[in-house]
Amino acid sequence: MRMIFGLVLLVGIALAGGAVYLAKGQIGQYKNAIARAEAAKSQIVPTQKIFVVNRALKYGEKLSKDDVRIVDFPIAALPDGHFTELTAIFPETTDEQRVILRPIEKDEALLSVKVSKPGEDAGLTSRLERGMRAFAISVDVSSGVSGFLRPGDRVDIYWTGRSGNGQNRLEVTKLIQSTISLIAVDQSSGEVEGARIARTVTVAVTPNQVASLAQAQSTGRLSLSLVGAGDDIVIANNIEVNQQDLLGIVKETKAPAAAAEKVCTIRTRRGAEVVSIPIPCTN
Template sequence: MRAVFGLVLIVGVALAGGAVMMAKNYISAYQTELARERAARDAVVPTVQVMVANRALRYGETITAEDVRAVRWPKNAMPEGTFTSAEALFPIEDEPRFVLRAMEKDEAVLALKITEPGEDAGITSRLERGMRAFTIKVDVASGVSGFLRPGDRVDVYWTGSTRDAIEGGRGELTKLIGTNIQLIAIDQTAGEDIDGTVIARTVTVAALPQQVAGLAQAQNTGRLSLALVGADDDTVASAMDVDQRILLGIEEDTQPVAKEKKVCTIRTRRGAEVVDIPIPCTN
């Protein structure tokens, strides 16, 4: 009897110990999961609603409510000019908005990439206050071999003869007449999503009225060439004039020419002989 009691006691102690270990493991796992959940909650970034493109949008297209959708966007990484609701994007129902810059699917819709409500998507919407659009004729050489795109910046050079403008002009001269001028259209295309190389016949630039006058005069009196400015280049090219002498490194003779002394005379007759007599010059 005592043996049976002892065996039952041993089994009871073993079961109690097992129960304690199971409870300890459960509590430890619960505490680990709770700590993990708290860490995940602390790592959550605050978000706000942002309107994004529901499909790829290209220049000139009308953007509608079906073309956008709302997503959650990290609050600390919101691009400038986003729209937080469809009402903000389409404040006036009967006045559509047009795409100015291409957007891919799920890209945030920004104010600078679309027109104002009811505004046309022509190049007038891309002109800043005080600027004017001016068209320059180009070819494969002067147009940088077709690598120009709307939105690029260029330096403009004029090559022409100075003989009619400057007395004693020495033939053709190349002069920098405009720096960092922005292109707003290539031929009839104002969108930046041009595929492949396009050999343009005209480019349209945005310039101040005074620059437009200079470009018009330069285009009528000579040839214009464009030099593409790098995307991250913030330098401004300095004014320069290059003619054939500078190009070939020929130095101009600047030595003073000795003036021939002026002699004044009067002619008189002495009998049958005519004599020239020197006298002081009065003028």
């Protein structure tokens, strides 16, 4: 009887130990699973729902509800001017549509700077920032970068004319405005297909720059130099080249004339004749 009791006790202890071992392994698996879940949760990027466009939209197109959809967008990379509500894009108080002001690619965030206000025209006035003015510059194949200018490009503006007075009057080329934004080429403020020779370009400048450009255009010839898309180097407006600088001519300076020797004399009368006699100068 005692042998049976002892055998049952041993079996019970073995079963209890096995149960503890299994429970310990299960608990370890649970802990590992929880750790993996926490690690995955820490890698999740916080997002916010904003509206993007369903297709590529060009300048001048009307924006409709079918052109937009809402997606999750990383909060850390939210662009300024995004839309989070459909009513903000299409107000219920009006049926007027928005117009595309700048090209938008498929799946790109819809931004307020790229669409007009409801019912607003997509003309040049909608592309001018507060305090800025539109000014037209006449160009040709040589002064307009051979037809490669597009709305949205930035240019440096050079003036060529005569400067100085009299014999010092020289032909001069000078940088007068730097990194000026183009808002239209000829009559187009949208996308321009292919290279074409423009006759006028329209720039966005301050009223003071308008006065400077108007004076420069009436007294000489303006030329444009295209600025690279990623170029953020500030250029000082003191770049100037004249004919002598271009040809390497050094202006001759006349040597100062030698001072005339001072002569002192006295006059004396010899009979009816007055004679000048040189004497040493005392001072």
